[in-house]
Structures are given as C-alpha cells and as structure tokens.
Amino acid sequence: MHRLIDERGLADTKFTEDDARLALRDMIRARRFDERALALQRRGWMSGYPPYRGQEASQIGAAHAMREDDVLLPTYRSNALQLARGVPARDMFMFRRGFAEYQSDHGIPIFPQAVPIASQIPHAAGVGMASNYTGDDYAALVCFGDGATSEGDFHVGLNFAGVFDAPVVFFCENNGWAISLPREKQTASESIAIKADAYGIEGVQVDGNDPLAVREVVEDALEKARGGNPVLIESLTYRQGPHTTADDPSRYRDGQQDMPEWRTRDPLERFEEFCRTNGVADDELIDSMYEDANEELSEAVELAEAEDDLGPEELFDHVYAELTPELAAQRSENLEFVEKYGPFSLDR
Known part of the structure; x- marks a missing residue:
C-alpha cells in the first residue's frame, strides 16, 4: 500500500509547499461543506444528504491529480471531489434541493452524480473508449464505493476497459462499509485492488487518508490509462458518519471494527499536523482557511436560497x-x- 505523509517529509516527495497548502485548503473547504450540508438537512433545508466526513483526503487527492480535460464520473458521495474540481458550492446545494445538478457554466468535463450503485462504471468505460475513437488524450476517472464492486456493472465496466484498453481509472473509495455491511461480508476477495487481476489490468492500494499519496497514485494511474492501460485503485479510507442522513450506523457498527489507527484517524487533523511539522502552514494560515471556507459556504447558501422554488x-x-x-x-x-x-x- 502506498503512503507518504507518515513515512516522508514534504521535501522527500515530488510535491511543493504550494501543493500541500492547496490540498489543505480544499480539505478544509470540503469539511466545512459537509458540516454545513448536514446541518441544513437536519433543519429541513434539503430532503437527504450522504455525509463524507473522513473521506476528504481521498477525494481531494484524486481531484488534484486530474488534468483539466479529464472526465469525472462521480457517485453520490463525491461532493468533495466535485468541489475541488471547480463545481460551485451553490450548484451542489441547489442540486440537493431538487434543481438541475449544474447551474453554472463552469466548463468542467463531469457527469451527473450517480445514485444507483455502480451504474456509472460502464459509462466510464464508454467515455474512455470514445476518447480512443476520437483520437483525444483525455482519461476518465470514475468514483464508487466498495459495495459497488459486488454489482454486475463493476464487472461489465472493467471487462470492457481491459479488453479495449480504455483510458479509465476506476477509483474505489473503500470506506469500510457497503451501507451496513463490512467489506468481508459483501466480498470474499482478499482486497478490492486484487479484483483487477480478473480483467487483465493493474490494481493498486493507497492510504486514502493521505491526500499526497492519493494524488501521486492517481496521477500515475491516469498517465498509464492515457497510454492504454486502465487501472483500478483501492483508496483505503473510513466513513466516520452514517451512510446517509436516513441511516443509523449505531445499529450495525460497533466501534471501528479493529481497523488500524491510520485508517480511522481524522484525515484533516492528520494532514494539518503534517503541514505544521513541515513548515507548510501555521495556525494563523489554517485559521484563515477556515474563515474563507465559512464565507464561501455562507454565500453559496444565500445564493441557493435566492432562487425561486x-x-x-x-x-x-x-x-x-x-x-x-x-x-x-x-x-x-x-x-x-x-x-x-x-x-x-x-x-x-
């Protein structure tokens, strides 16, 4: 499994201080978005919401690895990834209130969020095959959870990509739970990454709570995919909250299921500590990032509320x-x- 921040200082990686600060800023924005969205749902502002607290590092790392022309196929829990790709927070708030998903002409190559489990995976294979047919150089990154790997669409998507050398990165965020089922109860495979062997493609695991490691792995995978070698990535992270606001995880989850500390530790706290230790950010800068995120989200809520029902x-x-x-x-x-x-x- 690939990891950076617990094994190396920033100077021992290919990333700059600006790269680390950008990751920290977007993780803070993502955390504040999740907190605000959850609070808004609890007071009836939106009908439902899938929290992603604990998965910010995984999604921000993946977002920062993509080129501008790469196509994102998100799932319903990919809000942090969309935010980091440039989708305005206002648009995502409005989507949760029933509006069309993308209100702004942001020019980002991105598909709508997929709510049915795994339905977007064959679409990603098609996007990659289209890139080959048209002679373009973009790749597709498709997001899904560990539960999606037990669906037939997972097999179809990876099989097509493997056979037709489609430029696709299959990005599985293994957060420990397929709704209420732990991974070992919904697949007998030793890991998610090892499933890649069945389709003749590469599979790799990464510490999903390490944003720099995720970025490095996804960047490498996207380059391989553009060369005709699709990749399956298993990003090992942890879902701190419920599956959705309609879920009560206390009914099926007892503690942290004997997972290692690196996987269940809060990724934002972990990365803040890394940035302080490496002289990337001090308390003043971090506080200003939180203030900026609060202002951004307050404005986004006001803009969403200003729209006619x-x-x-x-x-x-x-x-x-x-x-x-x-x-x-x-x-x-x-x-x-x-x-x-x-x-x-x-x-x-």
Whole structure:
C-alpha cells in the first residue's frame, strides 16, 4: 500500500509547499461543506444528504491529480471531489434541493452524480473508449464505493476497459462499509485492488487518508490509462458518519471494527499536523482557511436560497425529450393534488 505523509517529509516527495497548502485548503473547504450540508438537512433545508466526513483526503487527492480535460464520473458521495474540481458550492446545494445538478457554466468535463450503485462504471468505460475513437488524450476517472464492486456493472465496466484498453481509472473509495455491511461480508476477495487481476489490468492500494499519496497514485494511474492501460485503485479510507442522513450506523457498527489507527484517524487533523511539522502552514494560515471556507459556504447558501422554488410540474420536464402519455397523466394528477392540498416546501 502506498503512503507518504507518515513515512516522508514534504521535501522527500515530488510535491511543493504550494501543493500541500492547496490540498489543505480544499480539505478544509470540503469539511466545512459537509458540516454545513448536514446541518441544513437536519433543519429541513434539503430532503437527504450522504455525509463524507473522513473521506476528504481521498477525494481531494484524486481531484488534484486530474488534468483539466479529464472526465469525472462521480457517485453520490463525491461532493468533495466535485468541489475541488471547480463545481460551485451553490450548484451542489441547489442540486440537493431538487434543481438541475449544474447551474453554472463552469466548463468542467463531469457527469451527473450517480445514485444507483455502480451504474456509472460502464459509462466510464464508454467515455474512455470514445476518447480512443476520437483520437483525444483525455482519461476518465470514475468514483464508487466498495459495495459497488459486488454489482454486475463493476464487472461489465472493467471487462470492457481491459479488453479495449480504455483510458479509465476506476477509483474505489473503500470506506469500510457497503451501507451496513463490512467489506468481508459483501466480498470474499482478499482486497478490492486484487479484483483487477480478473480483467487483465493493474490494481493498486493507497492510504486514502493521505491526500499526497492519493494524488501521486492517481496521477500515475491516469498517465498509464492515457497510454492504454486502465487501472483500478483501492483508496483505503473510513466513513466516520452514517451512510446517509436516513441511516443509523449505531445499529450495525460497533466501534471501528479493529481497523488500524491510520485508517480511522481524522484525515484533516492528520494532514494539518503534517503541514505544521513541515513548515507548510501555521495556525494563523489554517485559521484563515477556515474563515474563507465559512464565507464561501455562507454565500453559496444565500445564493441557493435566492432562487425561486421549483414548481411541481418541473418534476416531469426532463425525464424524456417528449412527455409520454403515462407521464402526462401523472403530471396532471400531481398538479390537481397540489391545487387541492397546497404546495410542499422544504422550508416549511
């Protein structure tokens, strides 16, 4: 397993102080986003939310490894990765309130968040194959959890990528839990990374709570993928909170399941300590990063709240290019219900 920050100082890596500061800044932004989103959901501002506390290093490291033209295929827990790629926090807040996912013309090559488990993995193989067909040089990075590796779509995506040499990096964030199942109860494989052998591609493990190690591994994997060699990465991290705000992890999780300290330790605290030790950031700089993140998110919430509420008819507008008779009937029934009983608002 690849690791940097517990084994080397910054001077012994290929990264600069600016690289480390950028990682720290974006991890702080990601942590504050997660905290704010969770608080907003608890007061009814949004209907549901999948927290990612504990996975900031994994996602920020991966985001910083990507080139501008690389395509991201995120899952529903990839908010930190999207934030670091340049998706405005306002857009992500609005998505959780029912709006189209990307409100801003940010120009980032990125797919919508995939909520069905593993459905985005074959899409990533297709994106990579398209890059080959058109003679482009971009690669695809597709994100998923350890539970997704037990789905048929995982097999399909990796098999296509392996056969057609598609430039794809399969980025599995193994956070210890497939909803309520620990890894050993949903797959008998020795690891997730070893599953790559079945598809004739490389598999690698990385300390997912080490943002510099993740960046190094993902950068290397993307270059290999662009050369026709797809890679499966298992980023070993830990989900500190529930699967979603509808989940109660105390019903199935007892302590930290005998995991090693490096995996369950808070990655933000760990990296702050590394940055202080290596002279990258002092308390004053770190405090200013938190202040900047708070201001950014407060503004994002204000911008999201300034938008007019969606009408109930818009629920049906983007399912098909043309409304089917069945959906037209449902739309009429829904509008009649709202007219009779009144609209529903998350703010009520």
